[in-house]
Amino acid sequence: MTFDEIFHITLMQGFxxxxxxxxxxxxxxxxxxxxxxxxVINMAHGEFMTIGAYTIFLMSALTEAYAPGLxxxxxxxxxxxxxxxxxxxxxxxxxxxxxxxxxxxLDTLLATWGLSLAMQQTFRSVFGPKEVSPTLPDWxxxxxEITEGLDIPINGMFVLGLTLVVTGGVLLAMYKxxxxxxxxxxxxxxxxxxxxxIDTRKTDRLTFAIGCxxxxxxxxxxxxxxxxxxxxxxxxxxxxxLVVTFGGAASLWGTVVSAFGIAQTQSISEFFLSxxxxxxxxxxxxxxILMMRPQGLFAAKVRR
Amino acid sequence: MDAIKHWxxxxxxxxxxxxxxxxLVVFPLAMDLFRLNLVxxxxxxxxxxxxxxxxWGYGGVLSxxxxxxxxxxxxxxxxxxxxxxxxxxxxxxxxxxxIPDFMDWNQxxxxxWWWEPFNSLPFALFAVVAVPTLLAFIIGYAMFKRRVGGxxxxxxxxxxxxxxxxxxxxxxxxxxxxxxxxxxxxxLGWDIRTDEAKYTLYFVTVFLLLGSIMLCRWIQxxxxxxxxxxxxxxxxxxxxxxxxxxxxxxxAFCLAAALSAIGGAMFTLQVGxxxxxxxxxxxxxxxxxxxxxxxxxxxxxxxxxxxxxxxGKTYFSESFPDLWLFLMAALFISVVMAFPNGLAGLYESHxxxxxxxxxxxxxxxxxxxxxxxxxxxxxxxxxxxGTASPTSKISISTKVSSQSx
Amino acid sequence: xxxxxxxxxxxxxxxxxxxxKAIDDLNLYVDRGELRVVIGPNGAGKTTLLDLIxxxxxxxxxxxxxxxxEMTRLPEHMIVRAGIGRKFQTPSIYENLxxxxxxxxxxxxxxxxxxxxxxxCDDAVQAKVDEVAAMIGLADRLDLEAGLLSHGxxxxxxxxxxxxxxxxLLMLDEPIAGMSARERELTADLLNRIxxxxxxxxxxxxxxxxxxxxxxxxxxxxxxxxxxxSMDKVQSDPKxxxxxxxx
Numbered sequence: 001m002t003f004d005e006i007f008h009i010t011l012m013q014g015f016x017x018x019x020x021x022x023x024x025x026x027x028x029x030x031x032x033x034x035x036x037x038x039x040v041i042n043m044a045h046g047e048f049m050t051i052g053a054y055t056i057f058l059m060s061a062l063t064e065a066y067a068p069g070l071x072x073x074x075x076x077x078x079x080x081x082x083x084x085x086x087x088x089x090x091x092x093x094x095x096x097x098x099x100x101x102x103x104x105x106l107d108t109l110l111a112t113w114g115l116s117l118a119m120q121q122t123f124r125s126v127f128g129p130k131e132v133s134p135t136l137p138d139w140x141x142x143x144x145e146i147t148e149g150l151d152i153p154i155n156g157m158f159v160l161g162l163t164l165v166v167t168g169g170v171l172l173a174m175y176k177x178x179x180x181x182x183x184x185x186x187x188x189x190x191x192x193x194x195x196x197x198i199d200t201r202k203t204d205r206l207t208f209a210i211g212c213x214x215x216x217x218x219x220x221x222x223x224x225x226x227x228x229x230x231x232x233x234x235x236x237x238x239x240x241x242l243v244v245t246f247g248g249a250a251s252l253w254g255t256v257v258s259a260f261g262i263a264q265t266q267s268i269s270e271f272f273l274s275x276x277x278x279x280x281x282x283x284x285x286x287x288x289i290l291m292m293r294p295q296g297l298f299a300a301k302v303r304r
Numbered sequence: 305m306d307a308i309k310h311w312x313x314x315x316x317x318x319x320x321x322x323x324x325x326x327x328l329v330v331f332p333l334a335m336d337l338f339r340l341n342l343v344x345x346x347x348x349x350x351x352x353x354x355x356x357x358x359x360w361g362y363g364g365v366l367s368x369x370x371x372x373x374x375x376x377x378x379x380x381x382x383x384x385x386x387x388x389x390x391x392x393x394x395x396x397x398x399x400x401x402x403i404p405d406f407m408d409w410n411q412x413x414x415x416x417w418w419w420e421p422f423n424s425l426p427f428a429l430f431a432v433v434a435v436p437t438l439l440a441f442i443i444g445y446a447m448f449k450r451r452v453g454g455x456x457x458x459x460x461x462x463x464x465x466x467x468x469x470x471x472x473x474x475x476x477x478x479x480x481x482x483x484x485x486x487x488x489x490x491x492l493g494w495d496i497r498t499d500e501a502k503y504t505l506y507f508v509t510v511f512l513l514l515g516s517i518m519l520c521r522w523i524q525x526x527x528x529x530x531x532x533x534x535x536x537x538x539x540x541x542x543x544x545x546x547x548x549x550x551x552x553x554x555x556a557f558c559l560a561a562a563l564s565a566i567g568g569a570m571f572t573l574q575v576g577x578x579x580x581x582x583x584x585x586x587x588x589x590x591x592x593x594x595x596x597x598x599x600x601x602x603x604x605x606x607x608x609x610x611x612x613x614x615x616g617k618t619y620f621s622e623s624f625p626d627l628w629l630f631l632m633a634a635l636f637i638s639v640v641m642a643f644p645n646g647l648a649g650l651y652e653s654h655x656x657x658x659x660x661x662x663x664x665x666x667x668x669x670x671x672x673x674x675x676x677x678x679x680x681x682x683x684x685x686x687x688x689x690g691t692a693s694p695t696s697k698i699s700i701s702t703k704v705s706s707q708s709x
Numbered sequence: 710x711x712x713x714x715x716x717x718x719x720x721x722x723x724x725x726x727x728x729x730k731a732i733d734d735l736n737l738y739v740d741r742g743e744l745r746v747v748i749g750p751n752g753a754g755k756t757t758l759l760d761l762i763x764x765x766x767x768x769x770x771x772x773x774x775x776x777x778x779e780m781t782r783l784p785e786h787m788i789v790r791a792g793i794g795r796k797f798q799t800p801s802i803y804e805n806l807x808x809x810x811x812x813x814x815x816x817x818x819x820x821x822x823x824x825x826x827x828x829x830c831d832d833a834v835q836a837k838v839d840e841v842a843a844m845i846g847l848a849d850r851l852d853l854e855a856g857l858l859s860h861g862x863x864x865x866x867x868x869x870x871x872x873x874x875x876x877x878l879l880m881l882d883e884p885i886a887g888m889s890a891r892e893r894e895l896t897a898d899l900l901n902r903i904x905x906x907x908x909x910x911x912x913x914x915x916x917x918x919x920x921x922x923x924x925x926x927x928x929x930x931x932x933x934x935x936x937x938x939s940m941d942k943v944q945s946d947p948k949x950x951x952x953x954x955x956x
Contacts, residue, residue: 041455100641105455106366107640110596113589114636121629238466238585241459276474283467287460291446294456527828530814534803541801541867544763545815546789546874555822 008150017267019156019225022163025259026221027236028243029170030214032255035244037187038207040098041109044116045240046233048212051089051119052082052219053228054127060134072137079162079220086216090209098208099201116234123230131229140224155224162221166214167256174252183207187250242286248296258297262286319604320517327510337499344506344574346614348374350513351567353594353606355560358520360592361600362529363556364536365453369461370564370591372468373436375583377565379472379479380435382578383419384428385488385496386480405487410477419478425492432569433562440561441554448550448557462585469584484579488572496573509570516563517603523559524603532556564591593632596639599648608647715774716741716908717762717878722771724761731757733932734771739878744904746911746919749929750952755912756798758929759880762910763795764788775878790820794876798883800863804856808847808866811855812838815870837873845869845899861892865899872903879903880910885918897921916944928952 027049034042042048059078063070097115101108140158143151174180182203185193194200222228243262247254262282269278290296331343352370360366392401398408403415421427443464447457472479480486488496495501523529535542535549543549572578581587590613598609613635620628643650719737723730732754739745747755760766762773764785773780780788789795803811816837819828842848845865850858855866864884871879884900885893893915900909900922913919919926919940926943928936936946943949 039455041458097637097641104640106458107644109366109368109455109458110589110592111637111640114633114640116633117629117636118633121626121633124629125626234586238459238462242463245456245459274474276470280467280471280474283463283470287463287467290456290460291443291450291452294447294450294452523826526826527814527819528822528825530806530810531825534806534814537805538801538803540765540797541803541870543785544765544789544795544797545870546786546817546820548784548786548820551822552825 011150012152013267013271015152015156016270017264018160019153020267021260021263022156022160023218023222023225024239024243024263025167025256026159026163026218027215027240028247028255028259029167029252030211030218031240032244032247032249032252033170033174033183033214034208034211035241036247036249036252036255037183038204038211039105039249040102040208041105041112042098042208042211043109043112043237044093044119044233045212045215046235046237047116047119047123048086048090048215048233049219049222049236050123050228050230050233051086052216053223053232054123054132054219055082055085055216056220056223057127057132057134057228060136064135071135072139075137075140078134079217082216082220083213084216086219087209087213090212090215091205093212094205094208099204102204116237120230120234127230129230131227131232133227134223136224158224159221162217166217170214171252179203179206242283246286246290246296248298251296251298254296254298261297317518317521319602320514320521323517323604323607324510324514327514328507332503332506337502340506341502341574342618343611344502344509345571346611347509347513347607348567348571348574349591349594349610349614350607351516351570352560352564352591353598353610354513354517354520354603355563356592356595357600357603357606358523358532358563359556359560360595361602362524362532362536363553364532365553365556366458366592367461367557367560368458368585368588368592369465370560371583371585371588372461372465373440373561373564374568374571374587374591375468375472375578375580376436376439377432377568378572378578378582379485379568380422380428380431380565381569381572382485382488383422384425385491385572386485387415387419387423388491389487389489404480404485406480406483406485407477412477416478429569432565436561436565437558440558444554444557445550448553451550453553462588465583465585465588469580472580472583480579482580484577484581486577486579488576491573497576502574505570505574509574512566512570513607516566517607520559520563520603528552528555590632593636593639595646597635597646599646601645602648605646605648605651612647714741715739716743716776717910718772718774718777719758719762720772720774722758722761722768722773724757724766724769730932732761732768735929735932735934737927737934739908739910741877741908742904742906744900744909744911744922744924745927746913746923746925747927747929748913748916748919749935752931753929754932755929756882757932759795759882759910759912762788762880763793765795786820789874789876790817792875792877794871794874794879796864796867796871796879796881796884798886800860800867802855802863802866802870804854806855807851808842808853808855808858809838809851811866812841812869812873815873817874841869841872844872844902846895861888861896864888865896868899868903876907878908878910882912883914884911885913885915893918 027045030048031042031045034040034045056075056078059074059081063074067074093115097111098108101111136155140155143153144157145151174183182193182198185196185198186200186203190200193203219228219233222232243259244255246262247256247258265285266278266282269281272278273281327343327347332340335343352374356367356370386404390402390404395401395403395405395408398405400408400413403412407415422431443461447453447460452460473482476482490496496505531542531547531552535552539549568578568582571582594610594613595606596609597613598607599605616631617628620631639646645652715738717737717739719735722732722735722737724732735754735758737758747758749755757766761768762780764780764783768781771781775788775791775793778791780791780793783791803814806814813830813834816834818834819825838851839848842851845868847858847862847866847869850862855863858866864887868879868881868884881900885896888896897918900911903909911922923940925938926940927934928943928946928949930952935952936943936949
């Protein structure tokens with residue numbers, strides 16, 4: 001093996017890690033808002049991602065049927081739709097279920113698990129039990145050959161780019177916008193936030209819906225990588241929770257760092273071990289570290 | 305006479321007596337062997353459910369990884385049975401006779417060292433309880449000493465369930481992989497697939513379950529039970545009364561793990577196989593709903609919960625497969641929103657006052673019936689006998705497919 | 710650091726939360742049989758001081774010696790077992806249990822997992838419960854569910870739960886908050902009685918009440934001790950007046 005080949009493999013392996021990082025971060029972001037900021041255990045988070053994925057599938061089918069000429073352009077619009085669809089369902093779920101359960105985290109966990117079962121069955125009834133894939137525009141296919149023997153898949157780069165945009169957007173919104181200020185105020189002292197005129201109920205609902213919307217975007221992005229089935233969401237849920245918990249639940253930066261760390265650990269160990277053992281090793285590491293440091297990587301120090 | 309009456313009501317043993325009659329007399333007389341075997345299988349989940357009553361209802365700690373302990377107990381039993389089924393005579397067509405078939409398929413040429421002790425039944429039985437309890441102790445000690453509880457504990461236990469599933473499926477040469485350990489035949493030469501064995505195993509399960517309930521009831525009535533309840537509400541007060549709160553939680557977790565493991569072992573014996581589909585996240589959460597439906601504070605209720613949900617599952621996933629998940633979803637949501645104390649709670653709040661009023665009218669106020677007793681029985685039995693009829697074809701495979709879905 | 714006759718000797722105690730020193734190089738000595746009242750404006754670090762002594766918060770530096778044994782590194786339950794009892798600001802009792810059970814559970818026997826399994830309520834326990842119940846004026850309420858007690862009675866019950874363990878040092882955080890005038894008087898009598906054979910630290914704002922019970926008063930301000938001594942001496946201290954009135 002020449003030096004060039006080793007260099008290329010390292011680069012491609014590094015990119016595989018970056019792709020996984022993007023996937024984990026996209027999954028974790030919505031949950032970081034819902035679980036990290038609001039403290040709501042949303043076990044149906046994966047299903048909100050699936051909503052996004054099915055939205056893309058629907059949009060691609062519709063475009064194919066009614067406006068085949070737009071096949072190259074529908075995708076960005078479909079992502080916006082995925083956000084809106086998941087946002088709307090999140091709004092509804094908060095109104096119907098979640099708002100009755102604040103302060104009862106374990107009960108929320110069970111109720112949202114129930115919600116996830118109902119959503120899975122709905123997907124199965126509507127879209128069928130088989131996995132589906134949208135028809136992707138050509139520009140998402142194939143790979144970018146930088147030099148001889150160094151291929152970077154375009155869909156991976158797309159997901160990475162989308163992740164950066166969404167993450168940047170969330171961080172900006174959280175720390176610069178009025179909404180972010182309201183969320184942070186509500187998180188740190190609900191009573192006080194109420195007293196100074198923040199409608200905390202509305203903030204809660206909006207926050208939950210935005211978190212779900214981001215999950216929808218994550219699901220949309222995943223359609224470029226894999227197919228979507230009724231139970232796809234349930235595959236992600238534990239990973240998503242671990243990413244957020246590992247980062248330190250209340251810290252958005254923590255989520256970013258932990259997604260990066262987990263992704264690199266997993267992809268590097270995948271290089272040496274079988275896929276399932278790499279997964280076991282990564283999970284064991286996370287659980288082990290969480291046992292030593294339950295507050296996660298980034299924890300706020302507060303006088304109690 | 306009064307002493308017995310007092311014992312029945314004060315300790316809540318009256319409801320246990322009704323359960324015992326139901327399981328030991330009514331069911332065996334009213335059901336054919338197939339259905340009785342089904343009940344026996346569901347009762348093994350009852351062990352998990354009463355463990356959750358102790359851990360979650362009393363200790364206030366929710367574990368989403370009880371499938372891990374159920375599975376470990378079941379696998380420990382299955383390993384012994386598999387070794388017995390893999391004697392050189394019956395495995396002579398393998399390239400390496402005398403080792404379990406899945407090892408042979410995966411090019412293993414000798415038994416791994418950690419399988420060796422499972423040739424001995426006493427060791428296997430010891431491992432059934434000891435391995436899960438030890439794991440629970442390690443996890444519990446690490447977490448509770450650092451004051452991790454509530455949601456974080458739930459997430460970590462869920463991650464453990466995921467780890468174990470991935471591990472079992474990934475290491476198929478050592479574990480049988482996704483198919484699990486199948487084709488288990490005899491226990492010390494005693495064929496566990498015969499009708500007689502199935503009857504025997506059913507009664508062993510019932511006696512073990514009733515014994516476990518009595519043990520848990522005794523713990524609830526001891527100072528330890530009081531402390532568990534006290535901790536759930538005012539953890540700091542208990543701590544600052546000189547108690548090492550974390551050790552009590554560790555105890556509750558180990559107890560729940562040991563009970564689940566016994567259930568798992570009895571499952572393996574009655575059903576004749578063990579697979580990762582009873583270990584993972586989905587079955588683990590389903591086990592929580594058994595306890596929640598029956599009533600997270602009621603031991604006897606939890607057993608009815610396990611029976612009811614499983615009969616419902618078998619019935620609906622056979623007859624109306626589309627409806628089952630919706631029904632399960634409704635169960636999860638309503639148990640949280642509408643009746644947090646489950647069937648036992650409904651009995652306490654609705655039926656018991658009504659019964660007392662009816663009884664109080666004619667007679668000279670007899671003592672009220674024990675909690676969680678008659679109604680739950682009334683609710684459970686017609687459904688179970690009613691649902692059992694169209695299910696004559698339920699096989700283990702539907703169970704597996706619906707769980708892995 | 711030397712051995713002392715003090716039941717509690719706090720020296721150089723410091724705790725900081727992200728750089729903010731809630732307790733700053735604090736020294737405090739409490740005699741055997743003494744009833745000490747700690748006063749100070751809000752945020753002075755009074756509750757934090759109790760948290761540190763009972764182990765709820767870990768000190769950044771300094772030492773806390775109880776009967777000449779270092780306490781700073783012990784876990785909470787060991788500090789309690791050494792003989793330090795702590796009552797919280799809001800009544801912290803087991804609302805669903807009877808008054809009797811509340812007291813019984815606080816009896817210092819069967820504290821381990823298996824000890825608790827084998828615990829029996831024998832005559833010794835019964836006698837102790839009766840004794841304490843009489844002391845806190847709840848002898849006729851033993852069978853009542855604790856949640857049904859009045860606010861003042863809940864405060865007494867929590868004190869009673871501590872008395873079950875016969876602690877040598879008892880720390881009470883605002884024991885008369887929310888009590889009627891009559892209940893305050895009864896509490897003052899109760900405190901005067903229970904400090905006969907033990908030391909007591911009380912955090913309190915009500916100056917009349919402080920004057921009734923205090924042997925010695927410590928004034929805290931910004932994590933430090935501002936003044937210490939008899940009630941009269943402290944009240945006339947210009948620094949104390951400045952802190953209370955000047956801000």
